[in-house]
Amino acid sequence: MDRAYASYAYTSLPTAPLPAEYKTFNVSAVMNSSTTNISASEIEDRANIAGFQKLEKTAKADLSVYLKFGDFMIDGAEVKERVDIVKDKAGKETSRKYYYWTVITYSFSGSMRLANNVMGKDLQNNVLQSASSKFTHSSQEYVSRAEAAGYWNNNKETIKSQLLTDAVKGRIDHANSVLTSAYGYRQSKYSYLIWFQGEKKHPEFELNNKMIEQLKASALLIKANQPITPAIKESFKPVIDYFNDVKARFNKDEKADKKMRYSAYFNLGFIYVMLEDYDNARIEADGLFANDYDKKDSKDIIKEIDYAQGQMKTNNMTTRHFVNLRVPADML
Structure with missing residues (x-):
């Protein structure tokens, strides 16, 4: 017997459903100074609870999502090295080749709060990202240490901007998943x-x-x-x-x-x-x-x-x- 696949669609139901009269939500985002390369409006646009109607942040909504992202910190940039050793059939070394790459370590913080405006209480108050947790990003490999070091030294702002944007978007997507799983459709x-x-x-x-x-x-x-x-x-x-x-x-x-x-x-x-x-x-x-x-x-x-x-x-x-x-x- 051979394999095939049949695809269909369904509505994934929430684990903590709210009453049917809850229909709307809005989003407000706060960014610290070092996270200004991604705007609050971009974050607000990306945030979502599937199956609910999204309103402007100034509008009256049943639910409000509050997102806050703290300082983005580069904790270090280090050039790493590895060597490929080639040997002949007798096991004698015939050549070696060195490769270098840069590993960037960084951190940031983020939190999410979901307010039930109908009841006047919070439904969730979560840490999206702790500043104590470290991330790493590795460059491609280069044949010289200088090239590997130049990857970071010559492109710091561009790399920081991309790392931050990707990190924040990833945390927003995680927040969307958490909220939709609990309350969304x-x-x-x-x-x-x-x-x-x-x-x-x-x-x-x-x-x-x-x-x-x-x-x-x-x-x-x-x-x-x-x-x-x-x-x-x-x-x-x-x-x-x-x-x-x-x-x-x-x-x-x-x-x-x-x-x-x-x-x-x-x-x-x-x-x-x-x-x-x-x-x-x-x-x-x-x-x-x-x-x-x-x-x-x-x-x-x-x-x-x-x-x-x-x-x-x-x-x-x-x-x-x-x-x-x-x-x-x-x-x-």
């Missing part, structure tokens, strides 16, 4: 592994590959911000019927038949996960286990079921495919 795309008959001489090759292509096409119809409609479910029916037929036809207690049944159970399990039919997904996982060929893979199906159902239970929801009413349609 991120539209996620995911690709499930599926198995198909890749042996052209196999009698099932053509039909099996046709059904795999239909599976992939149907999976793409499943959107994060739209319900799973009867029409979408109907598009999967020929594929589901086919894999159920495979289980019935390849019924011998032989490895070749077990492999075909394995692919059918496996693919059906993830089809039902995508369709949010978790009862049938568990049935397929149990069937895969009982088939006794790579039966441990049944745990992969169960893991996806438990993850999806856990998200929905936390949010008191029955689906991860819906129109997000927190964000106006023209802003999606």
Whole structure:
């Protein structure tokens, strides 16, 4: 059996959901003097809570994100050296070549506070980056120590600017991930592994590959911000019927038949996960286990079921495919 992938979309639900009336947020950033090469407005533009409407920082919002970045410090720039030694077959050294590069050590600080303006309290107050934590950046290798030293000595301001910009953007992206994971509604795309008959001489090759292509096409119809409609479910029916037929036809207690049944159970399990039919997904996982060929893979199906159902239970929801009413349609 060969591997393929079926991609679909869903809404990743928050771990600490807020009431439905919470719909808006704004962002304010404060920069210290040494971080002025990246502006507060750039930081504010980059910050986000997926699934919420972003307002100007002067507007009244349900949530407010406050970001602060402290001084950016270069703690050192050191030239490093390594040597390549070439030896002949007898182990005698015939030549050596030296290489040099510069390692820059730097640090900065950052913090994030999320205020619940409705309740008048903070939801989060986190250190994004501690000044005591050090980062390093290495240059390319040079053939002379002078060139390696010149990398830093001749380009200090440019390098500092780029390092700071990348570091701050990375911390903002981390803050976005933390906030969206806790409170947001991120539209996620995911690709499930599926198995198909890749042996052209196999009698099932053509039909099996046709059904795999239909599976992939149907999976793409499943959107994060739209319900799973009867029409979408109907598009999967020929594929589901086919894999159920495979289980019935390849019924011998032989490895070749077990492999075909394995692919059918496996693919059906993830089809039902995508369709949010978790009862049938568990049935397929149990069937895969009982088939006794790579039966441990049944745990992969169960893991996806438990993850999806856990998200929905936390949010008191029955689906991860819906129109997000927190964000106006023209802003999606």
